[in-house]
Amino acid sequence: DGGITQSPKYLFRKEGQNVTLSCEQNLNHDAMYWYRQDPGQGLRLIYYSQIVNDFQKGDIAEGYSVSREKKESFPLTVTSAQKNPTAFYLCASSVTGAQNTEAFFGQGTRLTVV
């Protein structure tokens, strides 16, 4: 089945450690996105990528890094520089070039700093 897979579903990290969240899609979408979700704040864009080997900062990129070496994959690294990383992280993808297309979401990764 086509879709987006995020792993792991739950992740625990010690303070000072970097951690990488996985996002893979088999929808053949060019565009991929990472969002952070906190209660009562909706979704905030961390990074997005419209094409392989290119990505742009979103509204809250500080303390995060990404790569886009393959069309199917868009991993997010939460670095130790991120002051408050505990949150629910959502990956999404969409067709590029059309403004009215649907974004498809993964099931999310809940990161907790312990």
Place this chain on the structure above:
Amino acid sequence: AQSVTQLGSHVSVSEGALVLLRCNYSSSVPPYLFWYVQYPNQGLQLLLKYTTGATLVKGINGFEAEFKKSETSFHLTKPSAHMSDAAEYFCALDSNYQLIWGAGTKLIIKP
């Protein structure tokens, strides 16, 4: 600047009652508008979208929304709430190929 405002962080209705979730937007260009639903600890799923044309848009699970340019609104409705509708609902506006999100409205269904 483009923005989306959802009125009410929580809305509570009785099972069988009308559901009305409010969304207002601000956009300098003709908007593309979306409603998504999120069940607990899940990703988001598209309910419906408005692009151009018919202002009353029908979506999945019996939901519909009406685009009203004069009121800059895109409210989501369902005639009769079901327990399975309990979830969080997000309104979004397409801006330069990125989505601008409302803060979400949690729908609570009372038996």
